[in-house]
Amino acid sequence: MRRRVVITGLGCVTPLGHNAEQTWENILAGKSGIDYTTIFDASTYPTKFAAEVKNFDLKNFLDGQAYDSHKTASRNAGFALAAAVEAWKNAELNKADNIDKDRIGIYLGAGEGPLDFWPCVEIAVQAWNPEKNQLDTVKWAELAYQRLNATAEREQDANMSAAHISKLFDLRGPNFNCLTACAASTQAIGQATELIRTGQADIMVTGGAHSMIHPFGVTGFNRLTALSTRNDDPATASRPFDRTRDGFVIAEGAGILILESEESAKKRGAKILAEIAGFGSTADAFRITDIHETGRGGTAAMELAIKDAGISESDIDYISAHGTATTENDRIETLAVKNALGELAYKIPMSSIKSMLGHLIAAAGAVEAIACILAIRDQILPPTINCKEPDPECDLDYVPNEPRKAKVEICLSNSFGFGGQNDTIIIKAYKS
Amino acid sequence: MSDRRVVISGLGPVSPIGIGRQAFAEAIKSGAIGIKRITAFEPDSFKSQIAGQIDDFKCRDYVPKSYRKSIKVMARDIELAVAAADVAVRDSGIKTKAIDPDNVDVDPTRLGVNIGAGLICADLNELTFALYSAVDDDGKFSLKKWGSTGINNLTPLWLLKYLPNMLSSHVTIIHDAQAPSNSITCGEAASHLAIAEAFHTIRSDRADICLAGGAESKINPMGLVRQDLMGRLTHSHNDNPSLAVRPFDSNRDGTAIAEGGAIIVLEDAERAKSRNAKIYAEIVGMGSSHGVNDKFEFDSDGRAISRAIEKALQSAEMKADDIDLVIGFAAGLKEQDAAEAQAIKQVLGNVPVSSIKGQIGCNGAGSGALDITTAALAISDNFIPETVNCENIDNDCPVNVATKLQQKQINAVLTIGYSFSGGQVCAVILKRYE
Numbered sequence: 045m046r047r048r049v050v051i052t053g054l055g056c057v058t059p060l061g062h063n064a065e066q067t068w069e070n071i072l073a074g075k076s077g078i079d080y081t082t083i084f085d086a087s088t089y090p091t092k093f094a095a096e097v098k099n100f101d102l103k104n105f106l107d108g109q110a111y112d113s114h115k116t117a118s119r120n121a122g123f124a125l126a127a128a129v130e131a132w133k134n135a136e137l138n139k140a141d142n143i144d145k146d147r148i149g150i151y152l153g154a155g156e157g158p159l160d161f162w163p164c165v166e167i168a169v170q171a172w173n174p175e176k177n178q179l180d181t182v183k184w185a186e187l188a189y190q191r192l193n194a195t196a197e198r199e200q201d202a203n204m205s206a207a208h209i210s211k212l213f214d215l216r217g218p219n220f221n222c223l224t225a226c227a228a229s230t231q232a233i234g235q236a237t238e239l240i241r242t243g244q245a246d247i248m249v250t251g252g253a254h255s256m257i258h259p260f261g262v263t264g265f266n267r268l269t270a271l272s273t274r275n276d277d278p279a280t281a282s283r284p285f286d287r288t289r290d291g292f293v294i295a296e297g298a299g300i301l302i303l304e305s306e307e308s309a310k311k312r313g314a315k316i317l318a319e320i321a322g323f324g325s326t327a328d329a330f331r332i333t334d335i336h337e338t339g340r341g342g343t344a345a346m347e348l349a350i351k352d353a354g355i356s357e358s359d360i361d362y363i364s365a366h367g368t369a370t371t372e373n374d375r376i377e378t379l380a381v382k383n384a385l386g387e388l389a390y391k392i393p394m395s396s397i398k399s400m401l402g403h404l405i406a407a408a409g410a411v412e413a414i415a416c417i418l419a420i421r422d423q424i425l426p427p428t429i430n431c432k433e434p435d436p437e438c439d440l441d442y443v444p445n446e447p448r449k450a451k452v453e454i455c456l457s458n459s460f461g462f463g464g465q466n467d468t469i470i471i472k473a474y475k476s
Numbered sequence: 477m478s479d480r481r482v483v484i485s486g487l488g489p490v491s492p493i494g495i496g497r498q499a500f501a502e503a504i505k506s507g508a509i510g511i512k513r514i515t516a517f518e519p520d521s522f523k524s525q526i527a528g529q530i531d532d533f534k535c536r537d538y539v540p541k542s543y544r545k546s547i548k549v550m551a552r553d554i555e556l557a558v559a560a561a562d563v564a565v566r567d568s569g570i571k572t573k574a575i576d577p578d579n580v581d582v583d584p585t586r587l588g589v590n591i592g593a594g595l596i597c598a599d600l601n602e603l604t605f606a607l608y609s610a611v612d613d614d615g616k617f618s619l620k621k622w623g624s625t626g627i628n629n630l631t632p633l634w635l636l637k638y639l640p641n642m643l644s645s646h647v648t649i650i651h652d653a654q655a656p657s658n659s660i661t662c663g664e665a666a667s668h669l670a671i672a673e674a675f676h677t678i679r680s681d682r683a684d685i686c687l688a689g690g691a692e693s694k695i696n697p698m699g700l701v702r703q704d705l706m707g708r709l710t711h712s713h714n715d716n717p718s719l720a721v722r723p724f725d726s727n728r729d730g731t732a733i734a735e736g737g738a739i740i741v742l743e744d745a746e747r748a749k750s751r752n753a754k755i756y757a758e759i760v761g762m763g764s765s766h767g768v769n770d771k772f773e774f775d776s777d778g779r780a781i782s783r784a785i786e787k788a789l790q791s792a793e794m795k796a797d798d799i800d801l802v803i804g805f806a807a808g809l810k811e812q813d814a815a816e817a818q819a820i821k822q823v824l825g826n827v828p829v830s831s832i833k834g835q836i837g838c839n840g841a842g843s844g845a846l847d848i849t850t851a852a853l854a855i856s857d858n859f860i861p862e863t864v865n866c867e868n869i870d871n872d873c874p875v876n877v878a879t880k881l882q883q884k885q886i887n888a889v890l891t892i893g894y895s896f897s898g899g900q901v902c903a904v905i906l907k908r909y910e
Binding site for chain 1: 517518519520521522523546549584585588589593595601603604605607608611616617619620621622623624627630631632633634635636638639640641642645648651652653654655656657658659660661662663669673676679680682697698701702704705706707764765766767768770773780783791895897898899900901
């Protein structure tokens with residue numbers, strides 16, 4: 045018999061707040077977290093705006109000694125730590141005694157830390173040999189040994205968010221990080237669920253963190269023409285499912301959940317927020333740059349998650365869309381939902397909080413899972429803002445522009461990664 | 477937990493000492509060494525100038541004709557993974573879309589992929605060519621000029637070369653693998669964790685076959701300097717590279733960077749049996765833990781390793797005595813090799829321990845997959861590999877290091893992977909399939 049997996053804690057750092065409650069309040073108020081980029085000078089880039097986490101200071105989350113131990117964390121690992129501290133307290137694990145740290149693991153879908161940009165660029169340019177049109181690696185090496193430092197390089201590794209959190213709480217259970225692009229943190233939550241179900245851990249810290257708002261991150265996405273370029277109106281630039289959508293808005297932040305076996309949660313008298321009831325994971329196996337025209341990978345992920353949860357399609361009250369606001373994603377996700385749910389697709393509300401938060405890349409799915417949990421708690425659906433002009437190919441109920449009171453017991457949350465990884469989880473109101 | 481058992485039915489090593497199961501097995505047994513002076517770029521003025529380099533590797537030899545144009549969006553790490561998957565699938569005898577599109581004998585929706593990846597280094601020539609176009613008249617890089625015109629000197633798909641999920645993504649497309657696909661990014665422990673997760677994916681009936689493993693190339697100026705700044709590389713063997721990497725030896729003083737990796741075909745045992753596949757070994761257990769010091773480097777007390785070994789034994793329902801051989805991670809670093817040896821000693825006693833790093837160096841996320849390949853070969857070919865360059869076993873490494881190749885029946889092997897920084901540890905146990 046597989047074990048039931050419940051959620052006992054959550055925390056996040058987003059462009060709309062440094063904690064879950066503040067983020068949720070702003071989501072329900074339909075606020076946009078998007079503005080002109082300040083992290084670096086993006087004034088000449090094709091896209092000059094982003095959804096930044098403003099005024100973030102790790103000192104507000106870690107006390108003196110802990111802060112000193114973790115102050116070298118990269119921007120995304122700092123977000124991860126802050127969200128994990130909130131989630132840990134939310135689960136009251138700070139008050140729990142007799143918990144076996146060998147049975148507490150971590151599975152994040154966290155991104156890499158940003159490159160140490162200026163030293164890297166300056167030494168590269170200085171070592172360039174324009175006559176030969178190639179890098180003089182001898183000169184480059186001399187400069188690199190002088191200008192780069194071990195700590196900054198180490199903190200770039202994608203496993204460092206998990207390392208910081210594990211060190212902070214002394215977690216000695218299974219320890220993973222996956223980085224399947226925009227699907228990463230949903231995949232992490234699904235795999236963490238599996239680790240508890242199969243008895244490999246009792247408690248898992250899971251979710252994701254990412255910041256690609258740096259000169260090369262934006263370069264990469266701008267070259268792919270994946271980003272909105274609505275530079276005259278950043279606050280409304282993220283327009284999922286709207287006819288005028290023109291790409292996603294890059295964002296940053298972290299979302300962390302505490303998952304726990306039902307048995308463990310009950311034993312320590314934890315407050316159970318919801319249950320992870322199902323997980324489906326597939327690959328498109330189609331093309332590196334395009335989603336399969338029929339949305340087959342997304343459809344299959346949803347179908348597998350529904351089957352895994354042992355529910356029927358009609359039980360679903362809300363769909364948290366991947367909804368990036370790229371032309372292709374929103375059109376094909378709409379089709380994939382129809383293929384998975386049939387006529388029911390028109391009746392089940394589906395929204396994208398990326399309309400307000402932008403796209404947190406690897407961390408997006410974790411924050412969306414948190415929104416699902418809070419939607420169940422408050423019996424209200426978050427809106428898709430900037431969804432004003434109907435697109436004939438996006439003809440479902442996207443909860444446009446205003447939150448909506450509704451019965452919410454079962455949520456389905458989608459995340460689809462660039463490169464074809466598709467992940468769906470089902471979050472359910474907990475009933476013993 | 478289901479009763480499904482998971483076996484290894486295909487091996488796809490791509491390494492500095494050989495590509496493909498047969499070449500790799502021969503090289504491991506003969507003690508061949510693939511560490512040489514770097515030729516991929518001019519290494520003068522780097523403190524470490526040697527690497528486990530794969531010469532004469534052409535990715536196009538491993539990619540179906542119709543997909544060859546995609547090679548231009550593959551970083552070296554991705555190319556190695558794609559080649560390893562091709563070699564592994566051919567070794568297993570299964571027919572995917574890439575092998576024989578008209579006679580596919582695998583259900584694509586039951587074929588998964590799980591590939592560990594590292595922090596992929598940018599091609600500095602390509603990137604700097606573009607950066608240089610944004611240098612102002614005063615000779616300094618201008619971010620304003622970069623944003624307005626410089627970025628256009630990068631190919632539109634530039635980012636796709638460096639996303640760690642692209643190792644998996646290309647493999648899913650080439651082989652039409654539509655079941656779960658994941659990319660574990662946990663430094664040197666990545667492919668152990670990827671293989672361990674794929675094992676569970678099959679056990680819990682989410683796939684029947686998984687192509688699992690990892691690949692990385694650190695042979696890039698940035699990859700080399702990163703490892704060197706973190707104090708992991710030997711500087712004393714630039715003139716005699718074949719002696720450079722010395723696992724457990726008293727004169728070890730660091731490792732060498734390398735490139736390579738492996739994909740392993742994991743298959744539901746019943747399925748493998750019913751098609752009369754060659755079964756190299758069974759995967760029977762895994763254990764994962766964590767430990768770092770104050771610098772977030774691997775914790776030199778080794779407790780995380782002993783915990784991972786204990787958990788692996790527990791999950792395999794085996795005792796310490798049941799293990800015939802350990803394929804260690806031991807990359808020739810002073811403190812890390814000692815911590816690993818002490819942990820092995822503490823949990824497993826006097827079991828023979830081998831490390832292949834003296835032959836290939838340390839290829840990051842690809843290293844564990846090559847270690848697990850070696851473990852599978854040890855069982856199927858009945859041998860204990862030699863730990864090359866371990867001439868005087870260090871007093872700090874109180875284990876029974878196998879310093880000579882031995883022909884011997886091996887029924888159970890435990891392999892260990894850990895990340896130099898970040899602290900992830902994973903142990904995997906392979907057993908003769910009966």
